[in-house]
Amino acid sequence: MSLPRLRIRPQHGVCALGALCFGLGLAHLATEGEGLGTGLEAFVICGIALLVVATAYKLPNRPISRSGKWRALRLAVTVAGSFALLAFAVWLIWAVEGQEGELSFLLAFATALGSAVGIRGGLYAVEADERLSEARDLTKLLTINQRVLRHNLRNELCVALGNLDRIERRDHGPETAEDVRTARTHLNGLLETTDRTREIVSIWNTDQRETFRLRELLEERIDAVAAAYPDVSIGTEFDGDPRVSSHPALPTAIEEALRNAAEHTPTDVAVTVTLRTDRAGAAVVEVADTGAGIPGYEVDAIEGSAETALVHTQGLGLWIIYWTVETSDGTFELLENEPTGTVLRITLPTAEEA
Template identity: 55%
Template sequence: MSFRSRWVDPQNAVYLVGTLCFGLGVVHLLTEGEGLGTVLEAAIICSISGVVLVTGYQLPHRRISTVGQWRTVWLGVGVMVSFAMLALSIWMIWRLEDRANELFFLVAFAATLGAAVGTRSGMYSIESEERLNEAEDLTKLLTINQRVLRHNLRNELAVSFGFLNKIEAADADEDVTADVQIIKKHLRKLLRTSDRTREIVSIRENDNGKRFDLPAVVEEQVARIREQHPQAAITTRFDDDCTVSAHAAFPKAIREALTNAVEHNAADIEITVSVHENQQGAAVVEIVDTGEGIPKFDIEAIEGPQETQLKHTQGLGLWIIYWTVKMSDGTLELSESTSNGTVVRITLPQTG
């Protein structure tokens, strides 16, 4: 994925396949004689190659992610090769029966037809698949907001109303300052939860990509966490220089991962943040801590097909990370470290 994204985009890849198929038609016309039959055969190949070129033109305008567009390309190439191999097999059978002729036309026609069928059907099928995934994601997102807001809204307002009733029943000369401060505290928590759920929706709805120097982004966020939490022992290790194209909220996702590790564990927690390139050429950020680990139900909510019970701020932070990585065509893995802490692993395709 990283090599393809550095050197060519999906649209140009489809154009390349279409041009190759068109070239097969031209070669057939120039090498197989000047008869009308040859001209018609070449016209058939060139016409079908036009379908591939039209698909290439339409591809970036469809509601398909970059990963989905590359899947369309490879599906088209795969069907093209399969059709060409099928044609070659038919020709070999004919040859065994002394009926072999028109090998080039047969293979060229089959390959071009395969490219047209593969890219066209691939574009529509992958677009449908991604729309289905999008509907499932939106359902998940709606469920998150509904459950979190319902739980927090009920709890925080119940506490606030309890203290308001206490203030209402108090004597005129009674000091209620402490009660007012408690009410403000709970309302601020409710406001913060509302802001964070709105932030999750914003990440999902705004697909704004940016290029990031990964070590620089991580170092900047680590510096911010160190400033806010001087007691945190954070070690960084940058094995490779990695450049990625990710959602604009990606620095926020890194900060959320670090904040979760610091704020939801003991003060003596040790955190190691590393950046490296894996064997597939993708960029990897690993945040490993020695804390108590992420609650099991939070991990199940992230990794499961549907959102499960989620009732606290740490879970919301995980969803900010999840949606940011997902909108960046990356993957998020949560696992247990050797010290029974947490490993947050973010993998993203690199760009040149």
């Protein structure tokens, strides 16, 4: 009958390191004789050792890979050894100068302190390094995704739409024409989605700043949206003309906010655009509509950390606004309008603040 094979895990090593430090504390208490001072010294060493043991107990729940945990343990052992060597060097200097010093306390205390500092600091360092590696991998993934959308999916959509054009020019009856129109609508929607996705990636990858006069920018974008939606009335309330330094995609983000409001507001009610400066000196743009409101799952996707499926281009438009404002060191909020609708608020630092 074979015995079960014991698998050594990183927490076992950390626990052994803590037990070693605890043993050093007890050894100091046993070898240095009785006395309140020796007892307090041993208490300090054992207390630090228990901190190392507690870290070992929580180690399995840390969001670090197995190899990363072993790396943190090696760092802890290295730091503990370095602290012990430093303590021995200090004791040696004292001995040369004829000063008394307790070698056992210095070595035990330095080893325990080095173990605690090494394992705690090592875990944080390894975790930060792994998160950085994940972020780099995500950047590569986004770049690949952008290239696929640009070269593969978009090209295939253009080919499909070209074939639909040729089919539509032929006389196949009303049913065929209706099927072609339906297919065209869905393909155009998918093409728009790919374009917006590429734009989001482009915004995220661009680290530049451009100065805008907000009032002038709002007036230009309002005119463009009013021409595209002639049945929608857009009212304005401008208080000042702040100058902001933001991401170059700010005009696109402002137009996305205006188009979103225009598409979801009844024709007999006006969209209201306000511009002001808050008490902190930041520029605030609000676009208020009286539509049915933005779906809750899309608001949760913007404001929360959970992944939410985006089933149409409205959600992608919100992400264009979000990332533009985020990379401009501003804030983006979605608020409920009274009695119905949504208030989209963008707050940006002025050029003077930046």
